[in-house]
Amino acid sequence: xxxxxxxxxxxxxxxxxxxxxxxxxxxxxxxxxxxxxxxxxxxxxxxxxxxxxxxxxxxxxxxxxxxxxxxxxxxxxxxxxxxxxxxxxxxxxxxxxxxxxxxxxxxxxxxxxxxxxxxxxxxxxxxxxxxxxxxxxxxxxxxxxxxxxxxxxxxxxxxxxxxxxxxxxxxxxxxxxxxxxxxxxxxxxxx
Amino acid sequence: xxxxxxxxxxxxxxxxxxxxxxxxxxxxxxxxxxxxxxxxxxxxxxxxxxxxxxxxxxxxxxxxxxxxxxxxxxxxxxxxxxxxxxxxxxxxxxxxxxxxxxxxxxxxxxxxxxxxxxxxxxxxxxxxxxxxxxxxxxxxxxxxxxxxxxxxxxxxxxxxxxxxxxxxxxxxxxxxxxxxxxxxxxxxxxx
Numbered sequence: 133x134x135x136x137x138x139x140x141x142x143x144x145x146x147x148x149x150x151x152x153x154x155x156x157x158x159x160x161x162x163x164x165x166x167x168x169x170x171x172x173x174x175x176x177x178x179x180x181x182x183x184x185x186x187x188x189x190x191x192x193x194x195x196x197x198x199x200x201x202x203x204x205x206x207x208x209x210x211x212x213x214x215x216x217x218x219x220x221x222x223x224x225x226x227x228x229x230x231x232x233x234x235x236x237x238x239x240x241x242x243x244x245x246x247x248x249x250x251x252x253x254x255x256x257x258x259x260x261x262x263x264x265x266x267x268x269x270x271x272x273x274x275x276x277x278x279x280x281x282x283x284x285x286x287x288x289x290x291x292x293x294x295x296x297x298x299x300x301x302x303x304x305x306x307x308x309x310x311x312x313x314x315x316x317x318x319x320x321x322x323x
Numbered sequence: 324x325x326x327x328x329x330x331x332x333x334x335x336x337x338x339x340x341x342x343x344x345x346x347x348x349x350x351x352x353x354x355x356x357x358x359x360x361x362x363x364x365x366x367x368x369x370x371x372x373x374x375x376x377x378x379x380x381x382x383x384x385x386x387x388x389x390x391x392x393x394x395x396x397x398x399x400x401x402x403x404x405x406x407x408x409x410x411x412x413x414x415x416x417x418x419x420x421x422x423x424x425x426x427x428x429x430x431x432x433x434x435x436x437x438x439x440x441x442x443x444x445x446x447x448x449x450x451x452x453x454x455x456x457x458x459x460x461x462x463x464x465x466x467x468x469x470x471x472x473x474x475x476x477x478x479x480x481x482x483x484x485x486x487x488x489x490x491x492x493x494x495x496x497x498x499x500x501x502x503x504x505x506x507x508x509x510x511x512x513x514x
Contacts, residue, residue, distance in 0.1 A: 139358070142328035142335070152453070155398065167330070171397050172361045173436060206362050207346065211429035211498050212436060213512060232513050233496050236424060236438070238402035245364060245403060245438075247427070262343070301514065303494035305424050307402050321404060322423050323492065 140165040171243040174284075175215035176203020178292055179228055179253035184269035185289070186253050188223050190281055191265045198281035201288060202226065203246070216249040224267045227254035235291065235304040237284055241311070248288050283308055283316050331356040362434040365475075366406035367394020369483055370419055370444035375460035376480070377444050379414050381472055382456045389472035392439070392479060393417065407440040415458045418445035426482065426495040428475055432502070439479050474499055474507050 134144045138160035145158040150166050158167040178201055179186040187199040202223040206215040213231050220226040231251035238245055258267040270276075272293055280286045291304050305321040325335045329351035336349040341357050349358040369392055370377040378390040393414040397406040404422050411417040422442035429436055449458040461467075463484055471477045482495050496512040 136330045137328055137333035139327045139330055142333040144333070168396070169399055170363045171399055171401075173364065205359070206436075208360055208362055208434040209431050210362075211431050212427065213429070213498075214431070230513065233427060233494060236403065236427075238404070240400050240402050240405070243399040245397075247436075301493075303424060307404075322421065 138163060138165055139167065169243075171245055173206040173212065173215075174203050174244055174246045175206045175212050175219060175249070176201050176246070177216040177220050177228060177231060177249040177251060178234060178288060179220060179226060179251055179258075181253040181256040181269055184271055185275075185292070186220075186224060186226060186258055187268055187270055187275075188258075188260075188264040189266040189268075191260075191263050195281040197265065197279075199276050199279050200281040200285050201248070203248070203284075206247075212247045213249060216247070223261070223263045224258040225261060226258040226267075228252065229254050233303050235288060235306070237287070237305075238307045239284075239310075240307065241309070246284050248284075250292070283310075283318075287318060327358075329354060329356055330358065360434075362436055364397040364403065364406075365394050365435055365437045366397045366403050366410060366440070367392050367437070368407040368411050368419060368422060368440040368442055369425060369479060370411060370417060370442055370449075372444040372447040372460055375462055376466075376483070377411075377415060377417060377449055378459055378461055378466075379449075379451075379455040380457040380459075382451075382454050386472040388456065388470075390467050390470050391472040391476050394437070394439070394475075397438075403438045404440060407438070414452070414454045415449040416452055417449040417458075419443065420445050424494050426479060426497070428478070428496075429498045430475075430501075431498065432500070437475050439475075441483070474501075474509075478509060 135147050136145050141163045143162035145160050147156045148159050190196050202220040204219045217228045220228050229252040231249040234250040235248045260267050302323050307319040309317040326338050327336050332354045334353035336351050338347045339350050393411040395410045408419045411419050420443040422440040425441040426439045493514050498510040500508040
């Protein structure tokens with residue numbers, strides 16, 4: 133069975149460790165092109181308006197109907213902060229002001245790094261669109277904790293309220309570790 | 324002329340905007356598989372020992388013979404901090420203690436994000452290997468500023484000494500913007 137095909141010449145690739153390397157890569161059996169695979173960044177933001185936080189109810193799978201912070205895969209030729217602002221616009225037609233880095237999460241099992249930003253929701257304006265069934269500004273007491281889409285969202289909101297109370301503006305960094313059948317483990321990194 | 328080949332079926336791909344998307348992707352003309360391309364993370368570290376900083380003289384191109392901080396592409400299934408520690412070992416046989424996030428740099432022109440960590444060089448031990456011609460611990464006054472390999476290295480060392488003097492332990496974030504023929508532009512993000 134083939135491990136796939138070469139993007140350069142279309143012939144088959146095989147898993148092998150290239151010379152001078154220490155990991156298996158997909159190497160073309162014909163032109164020897166090496167296909168590196170690397171983690172992907174997800175960029176997103178927590179937007180505040182008059183003490184409330186913007187959440188979006190997902191219109192698409194996975195986790196359709198659950199609440200999330202605007203976030204998505206970072207694109208080539210943009211910065212992390214531009215990507216976070218783009219996602220806020222794509223998912224909620226929201227514009228952001230004063231974005232700053234809030235947290236970095238490692239999700240090594242699925243080879244993702246989340247970079248979450250925090251900022252102000254311009255004019256308090258947001259609206260649902262194709263990716264979103266509903267947008268809403270939530271007070272802390274109204275956050276739908278049991279209807280949040282992903283552990284990253286719960287973790288970001290939990291740390292946000294904790295750090296807001298302590299007036300702590302440091303960047304928060306953690307590993308979010310999941311293993312099949314085991315409860316989620318969150319390992320905070322030192323500041 | 325072909326834009327390349329499909330990793331799933333080996334047939335040709337074509338640049339087009341998939342339905343529901345707003346960017347050109349390489350889409351297979353036969354099986355319609357969409358090939359997303361995303362920014363890559365470079366992870367590295369600044370390691371201290373008795374007030375000195377570890378630099379490595381590069382044994383490989385680009386910038387062979389110039390001094391750098393240990394850094395390289397993040398691999399799948401590792402965290403950013405694990406990747407930074409791995410690079411220190413691969414490039415200088417160095418072990419790290421107390422690593423914490425130091426800076427995040429966006430390099431949108433080349434679709435890279437640098438995540439640099441800071442920590443202690445265990446036992447002050449480092450040694451050159453295949454990737455490194457020479458390792459050395461530098462005092463601030465001895466840093467070879469004109470022989471540094473990359474703008475990211477100069478920027479990290481400059482901010483490090485500035486922030487060390489001010490006892491500033493916040494995470495530093497900036498865009499490093501380069502345009503052909505223009506001087507490098509560094510845009511700092513707010514804390």
